[in-house]
Amino acid sequence: MTRIELPEAETDGSTSAERAIATRASRRSFATTPVALTDVSQHLWAAQGVTHVADGVEMRTAPSAGATYPLVAFLEVASEGSTQLDPGLYRYKPSDHALEPTLETAIHDDLTTAALDQPVVGDAPATIVLAADYERTCSQYPDHGERYVHMEAGHAAQNVHLVCESRELNSCPVGAFADAKVADTLSLPDDLDPLYLVPFGYRPTEQ
Numbered sequence: 001m002t003r004i005e006l007p008e009a010e011t012d013g014s015t016s017a018e019r020a021i022a023t024r025a026s027r028r029s030f031a032t033t034p035v036a037l038t039d040v041s042q043h044l045w046a047a048q049g050v051t052h053v054a055d056g057v058e059m060r061t062a063p064s065a066g067a068t069y070p071l072v073a074f075l076e077v078a079s080e081g082s083t084q085l086d087p088g089l090y091r092y093k094p095s096d097h098a099l100e101p102t103l104e105t106a107i108h109d110d111l112t113t114a115a116l117d118q119p120v121v122g123d124a125p126a127t128i129v130l131a132a133d134y135e136r137t138c139s140q141y142p143d144h145g146e147r148y149v150h151m152e153a154g155h156a157a158q159n160v161h162l163v164c165e166s167r168e169l170n171s172c173p174v175g176a177f178a179d180a181k182v183a184d185t186l187s188l189p190d191d192l193d194p195l196y197l198v199p200f201g202y203r204p205t206e207q
């Protein structure tokens, strides 16, 4: 598989931040409709997209202690989960706003098992997995770095939830999973630890 350039993310929308905050909820059911690349693009940008450059550093949508940016966002796509992406795993490249395929086989069943068989993961057409390279932040902040990384994951995940809400998609924070099984399923390199799963997809028609 070759690298996938994502459509440019929108930086405006028809829902106010206040409205998205007021109506956001953990939503655990999804339509079976595959997710369009425009929505994939929008949610990965919300998690870790580049907004501007300051002092030569690419700043991102979520704040980061000392701009150390320890987070890496992956996209897991289920079978029939996306209109333009094959099932498997992709690494989001913020600088290029592109996806780099990392696993070319479906891992959805294994990811669901690793997430303690939660239906919210099993039923989702796509899941953003936030992983962290703790060393990037802890080397600069030995006392508080670990805490900072966790705070940052919360920021990134909340961005995704609010953009989902704004665009009327469903998403749910998932922190209950077997760390080693998720790392193994994703074949994560040794310097990355999985922190957060954000399954998302379109709303079922009855909602």
Ligand SMILES: Cc1cc2nc3c(=O)[nH]c(=O)nc-3n(C[C@H](O)[C@H](O)[C@H](O)COP(=O)(O)O)c2cc1C
Binding pocket: 024, 025, 026, 027, 028, 118, 120, 172, 173, 174, 175, 176, 177
């Ligand atoms: C760090 C964190 C981990 C969570 N893990 C899970 C999870 O594994 N599975 C799940 O269904 N919901 C999970 N949730 C969602 C909570 O159950 C939910 O946020 C809470 O019930 C409040 O509901 P609301 O999000 O609709 O306001 C998690 C939420 C947070 C913040």
